[in-house]
Structures are given as structure tokens and as C-alpha cells.
Amino acid sequence: MNKKVAIIGSGFGGLALAIRLQASGLDTVIYEKRDKPGGRAYFYKEKGFHFDAGPTVITAPHIFQELFDLTNKKMQDYIELIPIDPFYRLIWPDGEVFNYNSDMDELNSQIHKLNPKDVYGYKKFLKYSNAVFEEGYIKMVDHPFQSIWSMIKVAPQLILLQSFRSVYSMVSKYIKHPKLRQAFSYHTLLLGGSPYSSSAIYSLIHALEHKWGVWFSKGGTSTLIAGLTQLYKDLGGTLHLNCEVKSIKTNKNNEIQSIIIHNGEEIKVSAVASNADIYHTYNELLSENKIAQRKTKILKRKKFSPSLFVLHFGLRKKHPKLAHHTIFFGPRWKELLKDIYKNGVLPEDNALYLHSPSVTDSSMAPEGCSTYYALAVVPNLGKLDIDWSMEQDRYKNIIYQQLEETCLPNLREDLVVDRVFTPFDFKKELNAYKGAAFSMEPLLVQSAYFRIHNSDQKIKGLYFTGAGTHPGAGVPGVVNSAKATAKIIMDRLDHG
Numbered sequence: 001m002n003k004k005v006a007i008i009g010s011g012f013g014g015l016a017l018a019i020r021l022q023a024s025g026l027d028t029v030i031y032e033k034r035d036k037p038g039g040r041a042y043f044y045k046e047k048g049f050h051f052d053a054g055p056t057v058i059t060a061p062h063i064f065q066e067l068f069d070l071t072n073k074k075m076q077d078y079i080e081l082i083p084i085d086p087f088y089r090l091i092w093p094d095g096e097v098f099n100y101n102s103d104m105d106e107l108n109s110q111i112h113k114l115n116p117k118d119v120y121g122y123k124k125f126l127k128y129s130n131a132v133f134e135e136g137y138i139k140m141v142d143h144p145f146q147s148i149w150s151m152i153k154v155a156p157q158l159i160l161l162q163s164f165r166s167v168y169s170m171v172s173k174y175i176k177h178p179k180l181r182q183a184f185s186y187h188t189l190l191l192g193g194s195p196y197s198s199s200a201i202y203s204l205i206h207a208l209e210h211k212w213g214v215w216f217s218k219g220g221t222s223t224l225i226a227g228l229t230q231l232y233k234d235l236g237g238t239l240h241l242n243c244e245v246k247s248i249k250t251n252k253n254n255e256i257q258s259i260i261i262h263n264g265e266e267i268k269v270s271a272v273a274s275n276a277d278i279y280h281t282y283n284e285l286l287s288e289n290k291i292a293q294r295k296t297k298i299l300k301r302k303k304f305s306p307s308l309f310v311l312h313f314g315l316r317k318k319h320p321k322l323a324h325h326t327i328f329f330g331p332r333w334k335e336l337l338k339d340i341y342k343n344g345v346l347p348e349d350n351a352l353y354l355h356s357p358s359v360t361d362s363s364m365a366p367e368g369c370s371t372y373y374a375l376a377v378v379p380n381l382g383k384l385d386i387d388w389s390m391e392q393d394r395y396k397n398i399i400y401q402q403l404e405e406t407c408l409p410n411l412r413e414d415l416v417v418d419r420v421f422t423p424f425d426f427k428k429e430l431n432a433y434k435g436a437a438f439s440m441e442p443l444l445v446q447s448a449y450f451r452i453h454n455s456d457q458k459i460k461g462l463y464f465t466g467a468g469t470h471p472g473a474g475v476p477g478v479v480n481s482a483k484a485t486a487k488i489i490m491d492r493l494d495h496g
Contacts, residue, residue: 003271005028006031007273009030009033009039009275009276009466010225010239011466012225013479013481013482014466016067016478021486028237029240030238031245033245034241034429037225038221038225042054043222046419047366049417050222052355054221058475059214059475059476063479064224067228068231075227078227082215082217083214084214084325086323087101088326089322089323090182090329092329098110099323100183102210114180117176122184125170128161141477142487144454145448158444161200162200165200166196167185170200170203182329182333186329186351188202191473192305192440192442193441194340196337199442247286254291254460256270271462271492271493272461272462272463275464276466277432278433278469279296280432283433284431291456299433302446304380304439304441305436305437306340307381307432310374310422312371312418312420314418315415316414317368324357325354329351330347343379348398350402351376353374353375353376354375358371369416376395376399378423381424383434388423396418423437438467438473442473448471454469455485463489466478470484
């Protein structure tokens with residue numbers, strides 16, 4: 001019997017899973033709703049400007065090398081990764097600049113400038129981060145948590161590492177200066193979590209970046225997607241674009257039997273792995289299944305991440321002194337995050353992330369020009385269900401004003417092209433529940449065993465990959481989710 005696995009969605013998780021399964025000898029087909037692969041890692045081209053729509057921070061490059069090693073292909077034949085230094089430039093409203101990089105002497109010098117005592121504190125925090133990295137990443141990240149016993153086994157380590165505390169709390173244990181506390185805890189925002197509520201286990205990101213660096217895929221993140229897509233096709237995999245899966249069918253024994261695509265065609269499959277939004281998968285695609293209906297009710301009670309307001313723009317001028325990645329902290333921090341995560345208030349003084357890829361790669365913009373991606377974290381539609389079509393121009397100009405005052409003078413005069421992606425677009429284009437940009441929040445009670453499992457326990461043949469399942473959001477997270485899920489699928493299908 002031909003064991004066909006249907007994979008819904010071609011984001012990093014879907015592609016990585018498809019490559020692993022295809023390399024193992026299983027027959028896979030990816031069904032992608034949009035006209036290009038990539039999921040959140042979509043891209044646009046307009047007037048010679050290249051805009052990456054999704055993740056722009058690439059860490060842990062070995063996770064991609066693994067995929068090529070599985071297939072005896074050379075990664076350099078498909079993609080080119082460029083190291084970024086500094087990793088990030090952090091800027092506060094008073095003009096203070098902190099270049100967060102891998103050079104420990106330079107890093108300690110900058111810490112000393114703000115607070116000499118924090119040099120020793122940072123050394124202790126880095127030691128803690130490395131310990132969490134060893135236990136929480138090396139040992140757990142690609143290990144599927146399918147039973148409560150799998151969670152109980154690691155509970156002693158999690159308790160020892162004080163994972164019940166927040167990232168900000170653990171950073172504050174070692175570091176006293178308020179700016180340095182921000183500098184070493186904001187990373188959770190890259191995964192959709194507030195540093196004040198995300199489990200301290202996520203402080204491992206700091207060690208991960210120091211171990212493997214921060215990278216950029218030459219030509220943009222989309223070239224990384226293109227390289228993985230080509231690798232998948234070279235292995236004999238099939239990718240259908242503009243092909244939305246409308247439903248997943250199960251039999252009376254709750255076994256996956258088929259999918260129905262946009263044109264009404266029913267396709268028999270042995271298993272389905274969803275890289276689509278977890279709520280959408282259960283609520284829409286499996287709407288006729290009673291187990292899925294119960295799971296939908298459970299998911300409604302979960303806490304989902306905020307959304308994002310993403311602004312892509314191209315300028316007729318270069319700004320070569322900018323860093324590749326810049327974080328602009330606003331005048332508030334704890335209160336700002338409380339407005340976004342709890343109060344559902346749209347902030348006028350948001351912290352911003354600015355991606356400036358043409359600083360590293362001039363091919364991202366026409367000659368003499370530059371391309372950018374500005375991102376603000378905003379409440380999801382469950383917290384603040386406003387009409388973004390009416391709000392987006394006003395909010396866009398608030399961001400432009402902030403950028404003109406800090407790093408891009410005369411931005412609007414030099415503007416050639418721009419486009420926005422709002423929480424409503426996350427919901428419409430990506431089927432994201434509440435427009436959440438990162439699926440569920442990375443809380444301890446929503447991590448590992450307590451997150452959606454890589455394999456559904458009651459619907460046979462239903463699997464998940466991507467931000468909504470273990471280990472969570474972020475490029476390393478979703479690619480490692482594919483590794484965890486592949487282990488389960490290959491064990492059940494390839495080996496009976």
C-alpha cells in the first residue's frame with residue numbers, strides 16, 4: 001500500500017517535515033493555499049524592492065544543514081547564509097545605543113558603561129542561560145512530548161532551572177540596570193511572549209545566539225524557502241500552490257482517510273500533517289469530527305500571542321550606517337507590554353523592530369535605494385477587534401514619525417513604495433486564530449506536553465508541525481517541531 005502523507009502548508013515547519021519524510025522514503029504532497037511557498041515566510045517584490053514578509057532573524061543554521069545531510073546534498077548549492085554583526089542594535093529614547101553581539105570583551109565593555117557591577121551579573125546570567133540551553137534545547141527541543149510521563153521525566157530539570165519563573169525575573173536576578181534587563185529579556189517577543197510571563201526556559205535563546213550566531217540568507221529569507229523547496233522537489237516531492245485544503249475527513253474510528261481541496265476533489269491519504277494554524281485545523285478543517293470539536297473548545301481557553309503590525313517600505317536613498325537588526329525601545333516597557341498582552345490597548349508609543357537587509361545585501365533594493373521592514377507588536381483581535389482598514393494609515397504614520405526622529409530622517413520624502421500587513425491580514429491570509437502572529441503564548445503551562453502535541457492522541461493519522469505545536473514559534477522552533485513530528489510519523493507509517 002502506498003503510504004501518502006498530505007502536508008498542509010509550506011512554511012518552514014511544513015517544508016522541513018516534508019523533506020525529512022521524503023528523504024525517508026515516504027510519499028508526501030504539500031498543499032499550499034497561497035501562490036508562493038513559505039507560509040509566514042512569504043515575500044513581495046515591487047518596483048525592484050524585495051520585501052520578506054515573515055521571519056528575518058535566522059539562528060541555529062545547523063538545523064538546515066541537517067536537512068541537507070539527510071539527502072547527501074550540499075547546502076551551499078542551494079542557499080548562502082551570511083553572519084550578522086552586531087546581532088542587534090538596541091536604541092532607547094534617550095539616545096543610548098547598545099550593540100548586542102558575540103564579542104564578549106566588547107559586550108562587557110558596554111555593560112560596564114551602564115553598570116560596572118552588572119559585568120559579573122551578566123557572566124552569571126550567561127552561565128544560567130547555557131545551562132538552560134543544554135537542558136531545554138539540546139535535550140528537549142526535538143523530543144516529542146506525547147504523554148504526561150514524558151513531561152514528568154524532565155520535571156526535575158525544569159524545576160532546577162526555575163522554569164516556573166519568568167524570563168524577566170531570572171534576568172533581574174543577575175542584572176540590575178533597567179536597560180540591561182530589557183536588553184537581555186526582550187528575545188521572548190520574537191516568539192510571541194512577554195518577558196514578564198514567558199517561562200524562564202526561553203532564556204536559552206541568549207545562549208543559542210552566542211553559540212551559533214545570527215544569520216541572513218543572501219537574497220532574503222525567501223531564498224532560504226526557495227532552497228528548501230528545491231531540495232524537496234529534488235527528492236521527488238510534490239508541491240501544489242494555490243491549492244487550499246478545505247477539510248480533513250475521518251472515518252467512524254477517527255482515522256484520517258482523505259482531504260478535500262478547494263475545487264471539491266477528495267484525495268485519499270494515510271496521514272495528514274498540518275502546518276496550518278492549530279485552531280483553524282481543528283475548528284474548520286475537522287469541523288465534522290466530534291473529537292476535534294472538543295479540542296476546539298479547549299483551544300478557546302488558551303492564551304494566544306499578540307499580533308503584529310508589519311510595515312514594508314522602500315526608499316530612494318541608502319542609510320549604510322544602520323545595523324541589519326535594530327530594536328527601538330519606547331518610553332514605557334512593562335506598562336507597554338501590559339497594554340498589548342492584557343489590556344488590549346493599541347499603543348501610540350510602541351517599541352519597534354527595524355529590519356534593514358540592504359545594509360548587508362544590496363540586491364534587496366534597486367541601485368542607490370534601500371528596503372526595510374518595521375514591526376510593532378499589537379494586541380490580537382481577541383483583545384482588540386478594531387477595523388484595521390480604517391486604522392492602518394494612521395498607525396503607519398505614527399511608525400514613520402518615530403523612524404524619522406530616530407534613524408531615517410526625511411523617510412516620507414524619500415518613500416518609493418510601501419505596504420502593510422495587519423492583524424486582520426494574519427487572520428485572512430494565514431487563517432491565524434484571533435490574528436495571533438505566533439500561535440499560543442510561550443507560557444510554561446502551554447509548553448512541551450501542555451502545547452498541542454506533535455501527534456493527536458485520539459485522531460489516528462493527524463500530526464502537527466509549526467509554531468502551535470512543541471517546541472513552539474521561531475525558526476529553530478518550527479524546524480525542530482518537524483524533526484519531532486517526523487520521528488513519530490516514520491515510526492508509525494514507515495515501520496508499521
